[in-house]
Amino acid sequence: MALPKPDELLRDVNYDRMPAKHWMDTKPEFRPGAYCYAGKPSVVEELGLPFPREWQPHDEDWKLPPNWKEIVLNAIKDRAERFRSFKLFMDICVRCGACADKCHFFLGTGDPKNMPVLRAELLRSVVKGEFTRSGKLFGRLAGARKLTEDVIKEWFYYYYQCTECRRCSVFCPYGIDTAEITILAREILHEIGVNINWILEPVRNSAFIGNHIGLQPHTIQENIEFLLMDIEEITGLKIEVPINKKGAEILFVTPSADFFAEPGIYTFMGYVLLFHYLGLDYTISTYASEGGNFGFFTTHEMMRKLHAKIYHEAERLKVKWILGGECGHMWRVVHQYEDTMCGPAPSNLEVPKSPITGTVFEHAKSTKIVHICEFTADLIAHGKLQLDPSRNDNYVVTFHDSCNTSRGMGIFEEPRFILRHVVNNFYEMPENTIREKTFCCGSGSGLNTDEYMEIRMRGGFPRANAVEYVHEKYGVNMLACICAIDRAVLPPLMNYWVPEVQVCGVHELVGNALVIPGEKKRTTDLRFQPLKGVEEEENV
Amino acid sequence: MSMRAKELLKEKKSEIFKLWRDKVYSLFPEETVRFLKKETERFENPLGYRLEEGLKGLLSQFTEEFSWEKVDYYLERILKIQAVQSSRPSEALSFLYYLKSVFREVVGERILEEYGPEGLLEVEDHIDAVILRAFNQYMAAREKLNELKFQEWKSRLFLLLKRAGYIYDEREGSLPREAHHNEKTL
Structure with a gap:
């Protein structure tokens, strides 16, 4: 007796096998x-x-x-x-x-x-x-x-x-x-x-209002004030953030998600604490309140239009140079197009020079914009920051190289140098998944929309797979990155594939570790999570 | 839990695995199958690595000691992939149905000879139970996908919602879990 073959029945179960057709014939x-x-x-x-x-x-x-x-x-x-x-x-x-x-x-x-x-x-x-x-x-x-x-x-x-x-x-x-x-x-x-709308709507908002979600100046200010209240609660420090301040030395530009989205806001709190610690003469602009440039995903001309706003504001506010936050494609635009189709930078800008260490950022001679990781790494290298990495002891950290800052401009060492100084537990993912071989988050280039979730989970799988490995091997529970799209899309990616791992910006960890004169004894990190050891101490 | 035909399945394990993998991979285009089989380094070929790991892991539940804990582990890993890759639920679970086919093709007749219909039914009942269990995993993954979408919106608008008092924030502990979702936290 020949046994029946059940998979013959599958032909009727409402799905088709992948057809063996020439690729030009598949739709x-x-x-x-x-x-x-x-x-x-x-x-x-x-x-x-x-x-x-x-x-x-x-x-x-x-x-x-x-x-x-x-x-x-x-x-x-x-x-x-x-x-x-x-x-x-x-x-x-x-x-x-x-x-x-x-x-x-x-x-x-x-x-x-x-x-x-x-x-x-x-x-x-x-x-x-x-x-x-x-x-x-x-x-x-x-x-x-x-x-x-x-x-x-x-x-x-x-x-x-x-x-x-x-x-x-x-x-x-x-x-x-x-x-x-x-x-x-x-x-x-x-x-x-x-x-696609997910790219064009942010482009419209950036062009007409100043940032992807269309936050008006007063909303940005209110959001920042809200975050400053959180900072005061955590550190006891009363801090101000200068907005649209003419004549400041530095214009600080970061992705707008850092003003309102989780976990970007914690990165923003990190920046603010750092600038306060340094007594930096800086300002943010509510008109150039977006590091991201979805114009880059539209046309070359649209990219140029949005990019120009940052430099127009630098000119209007009469700053000397620009400091850029943790953003991805903003840096690819700066690095690859500012010197060619977008430039030159306005004549009031000078070659960036750190007011704290005196370091002249020669590589930014023509673009006049310095990456915050370069800026902070320079501070640490000169011993200008007092850091207590044990405040990040709740976290076992690994670093995801964002495609744009790594392959697009070659920032590999600075964030790692910073991380090694601000956390005690740092582990790299496997060699063929980091640095220039880094795997994308799967949602870059304007694809970070919810209707696209399945493809995003597929595209991000190789990245998540490498995170899973270090999670299993070293107990990694925090994935640090320096890109706002990463901060937006890696949380759902982790939530799906490796739910035990959270996501943060590098400067959130800097903000945690920074020992600031005049601050009260911290009991929580910037996410209001109790610091390691604090709970035990209180229970004694 | 032990199956009578276990030893027989164990003897033919590698043949069963190869045929099973081929049937599962028949859902992919030819070019992809060549790649999936070529190299199964964990990071160079994460999809091939995980599918192979999962299929081998599940198969060994039939050839070694059957453990629901292990079955669940491997099912979860495979079904998270199937939940985002398959166009239909039936397609996502079909890989287990193929196992039934493979068992019959490779060792079905011999199981009948040595253990009678009970021997074969026992094996197939186990597969059926695994399919039911797989459905749990598939649904969990699909539910998760849905959850990701609204969680992502909440994260995107986190500060605006927080300022409006519409977020139950565990860190602040100001609103009990069972509280109505639109009660103010401030």
Whole structure:
């Protein structure tokens, strides 16, 4: 008697096996959790972007403009002429596969179109099929195809399933930067009104009000005052934060999430304590109250527009230089574009010089902006800070290199140097998951929205997997980072994969450890958690 | 809990594992399967590593001593992945159904010969029970995903909600857990 084969029945259980088809014949499935909502017509219109209309990615008809094909082909041609990198990247890949398994989205989803080589091929095949003779003649044999509406949908699906983290480019022997391909693909899609709201709404708010969530100046001030009350409760110190103060030496710019979101506010409290300790002559601006630049995820021009606000404020407030907070892509914009398409910095700015140590930050000679980790590491190196790392003894800490500050500008040592001075328990994640090989949080480049949660959990899985390892091995319970998107998205990521691990900014830990003259004996950290040893002491 | 056919399953363990893995991987595209199988270093291939670890772990519950504690551990690790990767619940749990198929294909006839229908039913009953247990894990993961969404909104607006007194904040301890959600904390 032959036994029945139960998996034959599975064919009727309402799911399909992955079809063995050529990649050009498979289509993405727009199901909830796997795509971001489209830009609201009012937002698209206010930003002056083309084709505002009601549509959603799950619609059959995306209501593209009648001449969409012509617009896209012209846009590709235009970018190929303007950006030599784009032209090269569309040409030089030899499909060696070195990048294939380096993408966190591929590792987390198992979808081959998330292999960077294939992600780029989505566009490359059209360039071949529409612009080259061999492509037109041999079609699929030459890896070429025509531009269709399905291709547009596929681009949207996969170019918003890339966080522009650049991990793949570290491994590419030709240095092809898939992030740049994604940046341009998104830019091209914008020309036919294909966009996502989670990026455009913050862009609108930043452009018209000054920060992503649209906090008005008085709200920012009230929030800060509220945090100052918490600081007073914890330290007994009455501190003021200068806002829009003309003639201050330094303009401090940080991501707006640090003014209102958890756990960013604790990082902000850390900054404030540090500046108070130093007696720093600084100000924050309510108009340039956003380090983040979602324009960078929209078009080059939009990036430039939002970036300029920081420098306009530096000019208006007549500061000498700019200090930047713990932010991710803000730094990529500064590092890679301030010297080229965005600059030059206003003439009132000087080469940044630490008023405490006298260190001249030569590397910021032209951008005039210094990363707070550089600033703080310099203070510690000169012995200017009195620190009590035991105040962070509740935490066993590891450090997540944010893609933008690590691969985008090469900050590796400063945050680690700081952490080693402000905490007693610090452990690194495995070598192939940190520094330039760091895994993305899975929600960068404007994808940190709740409707996208499933893809975010997939994309962040390789990162969480490495955190889980140090959690098991060393008991790590705190993941420190220097990026506001990380501080926003790593908590849910940890909550799902490694619930025992919390997330913080590096300067929150600095704020905890800083021994400030005139403060009362601290019994809690900045999160109002009792310090280690305090409870036992009280019980004695 | 011990199954009569345990020794038989143990003898064919590696064959069973390979066939099972192939069936589970048939849900992925070919290119991906090549990669998943190629290298199972924990950090270079986290998906392949965890799936393999989970499948091996579950299989060993049938070939060694069956322990619900261990079954739950491996199920949780696999189902957290399935909960974000599968398009349907039935797909997420199908890997266990495949185990039934594999057992029948590889050792089904021999179990019947040596232990009679009871021997085979015993094994399959265990799989059924594991599937039910897996459903708990799947639901827990899906519930968690939902929770993440509203928790994230609360975190995003944390200070605004706190200032408005709409947050029950454990750290402040000012509002008991059972209190109505919109009572003021300030």
